[in-house]
Amino acid sequence: MRLEPKPAPSLATMLAYPIGAMAATFVISSLLVLAAGASPFSVFGLVAKGAAGSQFALLETLTRATPLIFTGLAVAVAFRAKLWNIGAEAQLYAGAIITVVLGTGLLPLPAPILIPLIMVVAMAAGALVLLGPAILKTRFGVDEVVTTLLFNFIMLLFVSMLLEGVLKDPMGMGWPQSQRVIAEAQLPRLIPRTRLHLGFLIALVAAVAVWVIMKKTTLGYEMRAVGHNPEAARFAGIPVNHVLMKTALLSGGLAALAGFSEVAGLKGNLTLDLSPGFGYTGIVVAMLAMLNPLGVVLAAIFVAGIFVGADAMSRTAGVPSYIAQVMVATSLLTMVVAIMLTRFRVRWR
Amino acid sequence: MPSEVRRVGQISRGCRGEPSRPIALGDCPASRERRDRANHYRCSMTSDSTPVLRIANVTKRFGLLVANDSISLELGKGEVVALLGENGAGKTTLMNILFGHYVADEGTVEAFGRMLPPGDPRAALGAGVGMVHQHFTLADNMTVLENIALGTQNPWSWRLDRSGARARIRQLATDFGLAVDPDRQIAALSVGERQRVEILKALYRDARVLILDEPTAVLTPLETEGLFRTLKMLVARGLSIIFISHKLNEVMAVSDRVLVLRGGRLAGERITADTTRQELAALMVGREVMSPPVAPVVRGGELLSLDDVSTAARAGGSALDHVSLRLHGGVITGLAGVSGNGQAALAALLAGALAPSAGTMRLAGAAVSDWSPRKALEGGIARIPEDRHAVGSIGDMSVAENVIAERYRSAQFSRHGFMDWKAARAFAEELIRDYDVKCPSPDARIRLLSGGNMQKLILGRALYPDPVVILANQPTRGLDVGAVAYVHRRLLEARGRGAAILLISEDLDEILALSDEVRVMFKGKISEPSPRGERSIQQLGELMAGHGMGEAADAA
Numbered sequence: 062m063r064l065e066p067k068p069a070p071s072l073a074t075m076l077a078y079p080i081g082a083m084a085a086t087f088v089i090s091s092l093l094v095l096a097a098g099a100s101p102f103s104v105f106g107l108v109a110k111g112a113a114g115s116q117f118a119l120l121e122t123l124t125r126a127t128p129l130i131f132t133g134l135a136v137a138v139a140f141r142a143k144l145w146n147i148g149a150e151a152q153l154y155a156g157a158i159i160t161v162v163l164g165t166g167l168l169p170l171p172a173p174i175l176i177p178l179i180m181v182v183a184m185a186a187g188a189l190v191l192l193g194p195a196i197l198k199t200r201f202g203v204d205e206v207v208t209t210l211l212f213n214f215i216m217l218l219f220v221s222m223l224l225e226g227v228l229k230d231p232m233g234m235g236w237p238q239s240q241r242v243i244a245e246a247q248l249p250r251l252i253p254r255t256r257l258h259l260g261f262l263i264a265l266v267a268a269v270a271v272w273v274i275m276k277k278t279t280l281g282y283e284m285r286a287v288g289h290n291p292e293a294a295r296f297a298g299i300p301v302n303h304v305l306m307k308t309a310l311l312s313g314g315l316a317a318l319a320g321f322s323e324v325a326g327l328k329g330n331l332t333l334d335l336s337p338g339f340g341y342t343g344i345v346v347a348m349l350a351m352l353n354p355l356g357v358v359l360a361a362i363f364v365a366g367i368f369v370g371a372d373a374m375s376r377t378a379g380v381p382s383y384i385a386q387v388m389v390a391t392s393l394l395t396m397v398v399a400i401m402l403t404r405f406r407v408r409w410r
Numbered sequence: 411m412p413s414e415v416r417r418v419g420q421i422s423r424g425c426r427g428e429p430s431r432p433i434a435l436g437d438c439p440a441s442r443e444r445r446d447r448a449n450h451y452r453c454s455m456t457s458d459s460t461p462v463l464r465i466a467n468v469t470k471r472f473g474l475l476v477a478n479d480s481i482s483l484e485l486g487k488g489e490v491v492a493l494l495g496e497n498g499a500g501k502t503t504l505m506n507i508l509f510g511h512y513v514a515d516e517g518t519v520e521a522f523g524r525m526l527p528p529g530d531p532r533a534a535l536g537a538g539v540g541m542v543h544q545h546f547t548l549a550d551n552m553t554v555l556e557n558i559a560l561g562t563q564n565p566w567s568w569r570l571d572r573s574g575a576r577a578r579i580r581q582l583a584t585d586f587g588l589a590v591d592p593d594r595q596i597a598a599l600s601v602g603e604r605q606r607v608e609i610l611k612a613l614y615r616d617a618r619v620l621i622l623d624e625p626t627a628v629l630t631p632l633e634t635e636g637l638f639r640t641l642k643m644l645v646a647r648g649l650s651i652i653f654i655s656h657k658l659n660e661v662m663a664v665s666d667r668v669l670v671l672r673g674g675r676l677a678g679e680r681i682t683a684d685t686t687r688q689e690l691a692a693l694m695v696g697r698e699v700m701s702p703p704v705a706p707v708v709r710g711g712e713l714l715s716l717d718d719v720s721t722a723a724r725a726g727g728s729a730l731d732h733v734s735l736r737l738h739g740g741v742i743t744g745l746a747g748v749s750g751n752g753q754a755a756l757a758a759l760l761a762g763a764l765a766p767s768a769g770t771m772r773l774a775g776a777a778v779s780d781w782s783p784r785k786a787l788e789g790g791i792a793r794i795p796e797d798r799h800a801v802g803s804i805g806d807m808s809v810a811e812n813v814i815a816e817r818y819r820s821a822q823f824s825r826h827g828f829m830d831w832k833a834a835r836a837f838a839e840e841l842i843r844d845y846d847v848k849c850p851s852p853d854a855r856i857r858l859l860s861g862g863n864m865q866k867l868i869l870g871r872a873l874y875p876d877p878v879v880i881l882a883n884q885p886t887r888g889l890d891v892g893a894v895a896y897v898h899r900r901l902l903e904a905r906g907r908g909a910a911i912l913l914i915s916e917d918l919d920e921i922l923a924l925s926d927e928v929r930v931m932f933k934g935k936i937s938e939p940s941p942r943g944e945r946s947i948q949q950l951g952e953l954m955a956g957h958g959m960g961e962a963a964d965a966a
Contacts, residue, residue, distance in 0.1 A: 277829055277831075278827050278828050279827050279828070282818055282829055283818075286811070286815065289806045290805065290806075292801055293804045293815070294815070295783065296763060296783055297815035298816055299815070
């Protein structure tokens with residue numbers, strides 16, 4: 062078996078392959094559903110209903126998609142420049158820490174000033190977290206996959222230390238949690254009496270902004286050039302290391318917004334279970350979107366829908382909601398294969 | 411050489427009963443002994459008529475390029491055949507066909523009278539043909555024994571029969587003068603020892619035909635002598651050897667017969683004893699040189715100079731070693747030399763990818779500092795890179811995105827950090843028209859273009875608007891004849907406009923056709939220039955082999 066490069070794929074194949082990947086995902090997941098003793102059709106029907114079957118379900122899905130849009134964008138930006146940022150989880154927590162540090166009463170400012178201020182500082186913190194691995198990569202050739210991945214654990218332990226120490230809520234009955242953010246630091250609900258908050262709109266704006274950066278600016282051009290062929294980019298005079306640094310700053314900042322929006326928009330305080338792996342799921346989201354910033358929005362809603370829908374499904378069908386994890390993971394694998402198939406033809410011999 | 415070996419050699423190929431004397435390394439005129447040796451070979455061929463290896467009329471095309479054009483080769487028992495040719499002459503392609511890595515378009519390969527099925531890499535190995543590659547294929551963290559025995563054991567056996575393997579390796583090592591300790595790690599061995607392990611690996615698998623690809627490229631002169639002694643012992647035991655090289659003196663020293671390849675064709679076949687280095691050199695580089703019309707040189711001012719410049723090594727080649735060079739406007743300076751002698755470092759230096767570690771580089775009279783690709787571009791240096799795919803273009807980006815890569819920050823293509831894609835596309839269309847590029851649209855991915863069209867775009871990008879200095883590194887490698895002529899014409903036009911051009915090429919014909927002065931590079935040093943037509947191909951060939959390069963020659 063060998064791979065041969067294919068000429069540029071048409072728009073039709075660019076759309077057909079992801080859809081084929083999703084179909085393959087459902088077929089593969091069906092096997093597990095069958096093994097659990099349920100009918101795949103009814104189970105997937107229940108997942109779909111749970112994800113989008115009612116206004117409440119749909120809004121819940123969008124709420125769940127919000128942090129995934131941010132982490133998906135963070136990963137898409139980094140991967141485009143072939144900076145393998147596996148550490149969106151750590152950058153997310155950096156943003157969350159800043160939000161509770163600044164938003165729990167330290168700065169008595171009105172909301173229109175306080176919220177943007179927190180956002181900017183949170184982004185800076187997330188950027189800083191990724192800057193370390195980026196410097197290690199460009200200066201010493203240290204593999205950023207390893208450093209960013211391990212940073213996730215360091216950050217989680219750091220958060221744990223803060224929550225048992227300086228950030229511990231004195232009224233928290235001993236639980237490792239921070240104080241709640243003040244009203245001025247909270248993101249308003251988009252629709253009263255639902256959980257959907259302003260963070261979702263900010264995420265949409267971020268997606269459009271990233272799209273503009275990638276398509277229209279010199280930085281986006283540099284990032285794509287460095288990602289596709291760093292040697293040729295360097296030869297052409299593109300400052301590869303600078304570009305990687307800027308990429309790291311942008312990527313880390315976007316991931317930090319996920320932590321900010323979860324704390325300020327939804328949870329209200331910082332706990333150790335703030336993120337059920339949003340940083341890692343962002344990788345799936347970015348890959349499903351083929352690193353397209355606008356595609357990230359759709360992919361995030363899709364993945365969030367599976368998680369939300371599976372929760373609802375498991376309550377009625379008795380199939381464990383872990384099937385959602387399997388489906389998301391399988392969709393990543395099938396998508397990676399689909400992306401490869403758009404670029405290469407497989408020759409069996 | 412030990413006497414018993416001579417005796418064996420005498421038995422295996424002697425038919426006059428006259429002992430053949432070992433041949434000294436280095437230049438050696440066709441002496442009486444050598445003619446005798448050739449005669450021995452001829453009569454052994456008549457007595458033992460089946461060749462151990464027969465390549466018949468092999469043709470291999472890659473698109474328009476004919477890498478091998480109906481090449482035939484016969485290797486007799488106990489014979490050393492040298493395959494001589496410049497880089498790109500088709501030697502490696504031929505060997506890849508022999509080993510089944512490529513499938514020939516026409517022709518057949520036979521080993522020991524049996525046809526080898528095309529495209530099966532195991533067939534040649536199984537038939538007893540072993541290869542020692544230029545780049546070794548050894549696992550560094552394993553021992554000599556493990557490397558040699560790897561893959562020879564029954565896959566179902568539980569353990570390696572170390573003592574058996576060790577004894578066998580020791581035996582082979584003493585038989586053929588390949589001293590190496592079976593229990594040492596590869597990582598701890600010198601390059602020469604690693605090569606011995608590669609040869610042992612082939613012998614361990616009962617190779618009867620050994621192919622050595624540029625075996626001396628990595629060896630010191632002393633190790634080379636040792637290798638040649640080993641080769642003679644192998645031949646004495648009835649093995650046959652194909653010795654691939656572009657070094658004339660080694661070919662003269664070690665082979666019985668020479669096949670010269672040039673441009674994919676068999677340029678000639680000679681009995682080593684009946685030929686001379688000069689004749690082989692002429693066959694190798696080609697006698698006829700087609701010259702495009704070249705206007706008389708109008709020598710302008712000095713645009714770039716190197717004074718006593720040294721650099722780090724680059725891409726496995728030599729480092730620049732106190733090089734001085736002057737490039738004048740309106741002059742094409744051709745740089746000949748066997749690849750790996752510092753051309754990569756010199757090209758990287760001019761391109762801005764490598765800074766001098768000592769000495770001064772001046773651009774238009776001003777010494778350069780903080781040297782970088784961007785500085786080189788700002789200084790008006792046009793760069794045509796050696797590898798248009800890996801370095802010259804970004805395959806998955808569009809033609810428009812590629813042609814602006816060197817000046818996307820200029821006001822022409824961007825403002826306040828935002829790209830002007832309309833201008834970029836217009837520029838791409840302009841280049842496509844001016845350079846006659848076959849290309850569907852500026853939005854097409856550049857990797858879909860042919861080599862010639864890609865090179866035209868790179869040329870157009872480099873020559874826009876009017877560079878002061880042009881670095882053309884292998885500008886026509888792999889191009890078809892039409893594209894070659896086109897690139898040459900563009901370079902000559904730039905010369906007419908007063909640009910200083912450094913042409914680095916392994917194609918001597920190209921160097922001689924274009925260059926107003928020719929220099930030769932050897933082991934990081936550059937020869938004095940010679941004006942157009944002064945040095946003959948033979949003289950250049952000698953310089954390329956390191957003879958007459960002053961102190962560099964001593965190191966050769």
